[in-house]
Amino acid sequence: MRGFPYLFLVLALLPGGCGSDLPAPTADSEPQTLTVFAAASLTDAFTEIGKNFESANPGLTVTFNFAGSQALRTQIEEGAPADIFASANKTEMDTLVTSAHVQQGIPQIFLNNKLVVILPANNSAGLSKLEDLAEPGIKLVLAAEEVPVGKYTRQALEQMSDQFGSDFKDKVLANVVSNEDNVKQVVAKVQLDEADAGIVYTSDSVAAPELKTIEIPNELNVIAEYPIAPLVNSANVDLATAFINYLLSPDGQSVLRKWGFAPPE
């Protein structure tokens, strides 16, 4: 019984005690890690590009943090260790430039993305054209207004209202059953056939080939420009720059195109 309290103390001190005994990694054999914070819509493309970049650079590990661009921006502002930030919109990148996490003039647009309507494979609601989105009673899942793709979606609906009638946007928004926190959730809800339609990036529809799509013509669409930049606090600026150059190279761009992204204009 007497020894019992000691056990608590030993346990409480254990992590600290162990940590100091670990050998420090030697400089020459040190494996390098590149940490990329990237918008959720880049998940598939960047995962593939990361693997390519790793095999081109032996000893290098590329780790990704995929999330909504705002969440990533906040994490970076709060001191999360990252080497590269790839945002789904310019707003978040500009914010980081203002707060001096990214150097002025460094961010570059590395791809364009646009919106598309996705439908479940069986399309049980029988939707065939954009106007059908205003059909009362259909279940529509959008990305929340707070995330870039949700903002673009509402801009596109605004533009469609000019063509399909001034109340088009309101009618469509009345059909919304959920504002998902990221674009992959919109895809998932449509894949599971819980929603009759969703609006996502073309890149997301490419990643889910079983879904049906309704194209949104360019004049009604919103073209999203994705900026990328190394972070000022990165310990691997050279590697980060190399990764960005790879993205902009024909090899990198062909992977991006494969996943449904368009090259920057």
Add this chain to the structure above:
Amino acid sequence: MAQVAGESSRDFLNLMNKLKSFSDAKWMFILPGIFLLALFLLPLLALLVRSINDDFFTYALSEQAFKALRLSLITSTITTGGAVMFGTPLAYILARWRFRFKSWVELLIDLPIVLPPSVAGLALLIAFGRRGLFGSMLNVVGISLPFTTAAVVLAQTFVAAPLYVRSARIGFTEIDEQLEEAAHVEGANQWQLFWEVMFPLAGRALLSGAILTWTRALGEFGATILFAGNLEGVTQTMPMAIYLGFERNLGIALSLSVVLIIVSVFLLMLTKRLEKRERD
């Protein structure tokens, strides 16, 4: 441990004993305790400090915050009510009856507690979604659960009700079986026995179980976002509004977090008081 023996003065010996018992026992409890308490306190403190800014009240008193808080309070209260209504008989059965596969039933009740909420949300969607294993049957009669307030309650019940059942079962188990026998001899039937003997005697365990379920339901997030989605006023609970606020503006997330903390503290204090009255 070496004792200071022999000719030393009594005072010195006393002092040493005091010091020894002090270092032996008290600090062995206090230090690890403080370590853990600091881990609980510091993040909450940081949240409070960071939330103090000009916009606090703009965000905290916004319509979105109000709707989300109201939905959270309503759904978590319904969840708790449901857990008590359906969970109390179940807990009683588990505490007093012996039957085959009982340990499997107990495992089933414990499982949602250890499952990550994302698994719970996915499972609910696959089961009760529009095209789900059972949801497709409901869909035939015109009931579609996902994206409804009912889905929020179901998600909360799935993750939070087991806490009540566990607590209630322990409460019933601890009641002296002789009391029951005595009541039985007096001629009480099973129903009277439950209502007039067991229920009052297990009161405290039931109450603390209900509080646990209530607060867990209030904080439910992972299963809800997967199964119920996010729509202001319908399925957007407080944790969801906080998460989306984080996507838009840290200030919103901070302000709403503080509001939720204040409400939770208030609820906990209220229920502690009830618990105390129950005890007296």
